[in-house]
Amino acid sequence: MEPDQKDTSVKDFIELVKKSRRGKLKIYIGMSAGVGKTYRMLQEAHALLKNGIDIQIGYIETHNRAETHALLAGIPVISRRKTFYKGRELEEMDLQAIINRHPEVAIVDELAHSNIEGSKNSKRWQDVMDILEAGISVITAINIQHLESLNEEIEDITGIPITERVPDKILEVADEIVNIDLTADELIARLKEGKIYDKAKVETALQNFFRNEKILQLREIALKEVAHHLERKIDIEVPKQIKLRPERFLACISSNSETAKIVIRKTARLASYYRSPWIVLYVQSSSESLERIKLDKQRHLINNFKLATELGAELIKIKSDEITKTIMKVAEEKEVTTICIGKPHLNLWQVILRTAIFNELLNKIAATETDLVILS
Structure with a gap:
């Protein structure tokens, strides 16, 4: 065996060992607040306790809902970490205490929560990954609107x-995803009964977020998302005899912040659907050099680079004034099957269409069976 092959084999085996030691992740997902995610987590905790499983609460937020709060009785709770921030004493989940206590299963609510500045991780989902790596299984919850690519x-x-x-990759590592589904009428009824918010806030909620047409759209998105991940799990676990051409996406962005975000998020969705690797390419022309673009644009660009990596992309940055040629070169080198670009301004689009380089790119794409997707 060649040295490179041996190294790869060892790395693969190490990954298998790590995966076997890693805790299992179960996510309760819902279309909105109030569907009963926390309630269901606590119900499951009681069932696991009855079956002799060491399950403890790492963090829970009942939002003063009486029915949910009542279920806390009898479940061991790991104390929160108290910290001072901007002159106030606040409580955070104590990550290290959970790892030290090392229950078989930890309940960790509010997956999308941002931790207080100075915490080990900036986001709770990162805490959950640390808990899983420590060999502790986690049951957690999130609303559909907190998924990065659906934002x-x-x-x-x-x-x-x-x-x-929360980056979509957190769903990809989940061993089980459960959608807590209610009809729009059921959710609104719960709201009116004061089971979601204090009754003083009900009328405002009904006029804003909890409108029938909005709930129906959110419900559809949640159902589709969970169905997609179920299909993905089946595809992974049930081997297929026919191997399809592996998809590979290339998202091309510029310093236009809003267009870049759209291209990144929509390409991430495509890559997730096809379970494919994807790349974000930024070609820095001389007109976009650091000396020429404003500081706010630079900041937005850095944020978009961060967004891309959080969503699982490989990030490539190249300095060149031959943008379309560079795209074509990277697409060929990386064996890209689909190139994704944002919809340009009309005058720029007309200019690009008239260039020989762009026509050459289209010809190359046609010759290699690469698709071009214009996102808006």
Whole structure:
């Protein structure tokens, strides 16, 4: 065996060993607050306790819902970590205490939560990954609007910006995903009964987030998302005799922040659907050099690079004034099957269409059976 092959074999075996030691992850997902995710987690905790499983609460948020709060009785709770932040005493999940206590299963609510500055990890989903790596299984919960790649689509529906987000890869590593589904009428009835928010807030909620048409759209997205991940799990675990051409996506971005975010998120969705590797390519032309673009654009660009890596992309940055040639070269080298670009401004689009380079790119794409997708 060649040295390189031996190294690869060893690395593969190490990954198998690590995977066998890693805890299992179960995620309860819902279309919105109030569908009963936390309630179901606590019900499951009681069932596991009765069956002799050492399950403890790492973090839970009952939102003062009486029915949910009542289920806390009898389940061991790991104390939260108290910390001072901006002159106030706050409580956070104690990651190290969970790892030290090492229950078989930990309940960790509010997966999309952002940790207080100075914590080991900036996000709770990262804490969950650490807990899993320590060999502890985790049951957690999240609302569909907190998934990174769905962020803009759901913001368009609800009109509410979502600042706390979780990369889609967290669903990909989950061993089980359970959708807590309610009809729009059932959810609104729970709201009116005061089971979601204090009754003083009910009317405002009904006029904003909890409108029938919004709930129906969110419900459809949640159902599709869980169905997609179930199909993905079946595809992985049930071997197929016919091997299809492996998909590989290339997302091409510029310093245009909004277009770049759309291209990154939508390409991430495509890659997730096909279980494919994907690449984000930024070609820095001389007009976009650090000396020429404003600081806010530089900051947005860095944030988009971070978004791409969080969503699982390989990031490539190249300095060149021959943008289309560079795209073509990277596509060939990386054996890309689909190139994704944002919809340019009309005048720029007309210019590109008239160039020989772009026509050459199209010819190359046709010759290699590579697809071009224009995202908007």
